[in-house]
Structures are given as C-alpha cells and as structure tokens.
Amino acid sequence: MAEVLVLVDHVDGAVRKTTSELLTIARRLGEPSAVFIGAGYDRAAAVLAEFGAEKVYTVDDDQVTRYLVAPKAEVLAQLVQQTSPAAVLIPSNTEGKEIAARLSIKTSSGLITDAVDVQAGEGGPVTTQSVFAGSYTVQAKVTQGTPIITVKPNSATPEAVNSSPSTEAVTITLSAAATQAEVTDRKPRERSGRPELNEAAIVVSGGRGTNGDFAAVEAFADSLGAAVGASRAAVDAGWYPHANQVGQTGKQVSPQLYVAAGISGAIQHRAGMQTSKMIVAVNKDEEAPIFELVDFGVVGDLFSVLPQATDAVEKSKG
C-alpha cells in the first residue's frame, strides 16, 4: 500500500488533535507517514504511534522554521518525489493551506482545501467540502498529480491503533527562493485556559448585544467547558481578540453545540458556524436571522438569560 503523508500540526512537540484526525483519515487511503517539522519530536512520538503512523519523517533544521511557509513546502515536495504517496494531508489552517498551495505548484498536483470528510474512492480520495457559507456540500477529487488535501478540524473521530513507526531524519537544502521571507519575531499567543476554538465540542460566542461586556458569555462558556468566540462586530469594536473571531474572515467552527449570544446572524457570521451540529441563540430581537438556524432560541436579554442558565447548569452538574 502506498504511503499517505500527514503534516503534523504541533507547537514545540505538543501535537494538536487535528493530527490524530488526519492520521485516522490517512489509514483509509494507505499507510500513514507523519511528517514532523521542527523541534520536540520526543514529545510527539507517542501520540503519532498511538494513532497509527507507520513511519515518521523528521526535519529538525532551524532554517526550515526561520522562514515563512516556503521551506516546509520544499520539505514536502522532496518527500512527495521520494515516496510517490497516495495523498498528502495537511491541517486546514492559515499556514497549512499556504504550504499546500506551494506544494501544488511545485508538484503540478491538484489541491482541495477545507475538506470536512475524505474517503477512499475509485481513482483516488473523494473529499467533501462545505461551500457558500455552508449552504451547499460539494464532493470533489483531484485529477492530476498527487492529491493534496487540507482537512478541517473535527473532520474525523480519532481512532487509536498502536503502531511502532520507523523514523527517518530528512535533510534538506533549501532554495534561495524559500529563504526570502524571514520570521524575525514569534510571540506565542496567550493561552486563555479554555479549549481551542476550532477544536472545541462546545463554543459560546458573543456579539454586538454584549455591548463589550463578555463576562456573562465567558461564565456560561466555563460552565459548559466551552471555547469562547466572538462575532466580527464584537472584534471590530475591540471587545474581544481577533483570534476568537468566528465567521468568514475568522475561524470556521463546526462544534457539537454552538451558542450565539447577542449575535444577529449576518452571512459573514453564518459562514463560520452554520455547519455546527446544534445551534442555540439568545437575542433580544425576535426578528434576528440567527433564529432561523436554531434548535433552541430564547428571545430575551443575554444579561439575564445567560447568568440564570449558568446557575442552572452548575446546579445540574451537582
């Protein structure tokens, strides 16, 4: 069976959940080979084995992480040439999509981004994407070269199958073109202690209706163990960090439960949350378009509804 390359998403060896999802998907298509770029492989090895990597390619070279995106695309291009994989799976985040873009051109291979499902099909993987702000789903496949697919978080349930991968250290000589955009400073994002927005099972978001006071939204989120999101209006007003924005130009989330508080539900916001499994809204305006999407809605003031709900949730947890 052919290898399937999976680019590992990690911070200093702390592997993100998306990687175990990608390894699980890779097993449907061939033999998963993880590609680990950067420092900290010791910390990552156990997780990669747990989710079935048969092989791990490691690249620990300062040059690769010192320049933006292009060096990682060169690493993958080298491995594609070396292994002729059945597919390359990459996490669908900003950097992942840009790496995939360059790899596509380097290898003259078709690229599909933001897949929410990938299955083996005749003549290669078949992807499912959610398009036009979640109003359609599209099935597509790559027809030239090596299928390069970026996969969104929560697209598969990780399945543990212990393996004992062999490792191969890869050396790379970067081209001059790949070393032009230098990362001169890197500040880790401050951790809120809450789950990652695009990995969380529950997301509670606040919008214009909070008037800048997110305390009730955060308290309700914490009672549910949820991540906190914000609408573009709230972010543009400076009430909440852009990293928490849900919508077309922020994160696109697909949790089990999405709670929209004080959010009207404009298309820009719907594009980021419409594919959530269950949607709940609290809004003073009963005409707000968000109520067209909800499984359960409360027409009321979020500053009285959310604290009451928070108390009730805490009580039923006992």
Added chain:
Amino acid sequence: MKIVVCVKYVPDAQAERTFEQDLTTDRTSVDGLLSELDEYAVEEALKLVEAAEGEVVVLTMGPEQATDAVRKALQMGAHSGVHVLDDAIAGSDAPATSLVLAKAVEKIGGADLVLTGMASTDGTMSVVPAMMAERLGLPQVTMASELGVENGAVTIRRDGDASTETITAQLPALVSVTDQINEPRYPSFKGIMAAKKKPLETWSLADLGVDAGEVGQGAAWTTVESFTARPPREAGQVVQDEGEGGARLAEFLVSKKFV
C-alpha cells in the same frame, strides 16, 4: 513605488449563490461585485503611495462584468487597471488562476509590491497568493494585519493560530492583507468621476503568452463530482424570556446531554 493589486469579481455573498450545469460557480444569475476582502488590499496600496510616491495598478481576470471590480478600485483611487479577459479562462482552478495573474504581473512589470486580499469571498481557499509567490519567485509575506515599508523592505504582523509573527522581506514581495489592517474608503463623487478617464486595458491569454489549454475547466487539476444543497434546518423551538428563559435554556442543554 509601483504596486499591483490583484482583485476578484465575485457573486454577492448576500444573494442565493449556486452552481452552473457544469458544476462551476454561477457567476451570471447573481449580481457580482469587488470581493469585499480585496478592498483592504486596495486601501493599503493607496495608503502606501499616498505616504510616499508611486502608482497603483489594479489587476483582475474574469468574465466581462469583472471590469466592475477594477472600476470600483479605480474609483477608490487606483491609477490604472488591467483586465485579463478570455473565454478560455472560464472554470479555471486556483493553480491556473495563479498562472494567469503571475504572467500578468510580469507583463505589467516593475512591481515593488504585489498586494492581494486574504481570500476571495466565493472560493475562500486563500491559496492564490502563496501560489503566485511560488510562481514569481517572490518572498511570500502573507496575512498581514499590519504592514510597513522601509528601506526597501516590507515588514508585517501575522497573527497565526499559535503565535503572532513578525515577517520581513526585501522588495519586491508578494503581500496579502487581512480585514484587520485598515478601514477601506468609500469612493468619493470626485473619485467616481475621475475613474471614468483612467486607463483600463484588456488583455487576452495570447497577450500574456499563456496557452489556452493550460487554463479553464478542462485543464483544472481537480474536479467537482456533485453538489448538494444543505437541507434547511428544521425549525427549532424559540421561547420568549419571561423570567425563566435561562432555566429553560439549561433544561434544553441537559436534555441533549451537553451538561
């Protein structure tokens, strides 16, 4: 400084967007406009040449109506426009799009900066800027939420998933900007009148030396097999808060086992 801004004409996201029979995006039955996210790139280009000196060339490819997107950018203040118009382009995928745009950037010539938005509002792939950088051999300086040009180098702030990065590269460079970077201006009446006299050239694929067989739906490296309209959500239960709305919300979540 010479800046080329790439813009896209897209179906209005507020309208009911759908597909053509050949499974490409329907670009005729829905009114189109300059992709909102490209306005930030136009604005940033205008700010840069206003602060120093230079010219802004707006570049698009697409059907006849795509001229509207260039026109809007000219109304905002860009100096001239180029529209790559050719029947063979219809149905092009992202790699082909990046090929045509890269060739057009080369033909325009002398660009210190190639600026783009962070994504189109229709395809939303966010890959064309990286593909153009790869093809043009330019430094890729993408997803800028802040941008400065000094001493022949561009420096940006890039807010990533795990960290905030500062990226620096020598000009010429390819830069994409996010919607956090500025507040795009509205065209003034004066700008709208002035735009009518600004040069707007139309180029064919032959003008760029691109073979028609390299682009279009037939040459795409991916294919859409089918599309399905998402079934409308079943109408949910909406209650008025009469003092117990929060408790009822919690009951609902308990009944669905989220608590």
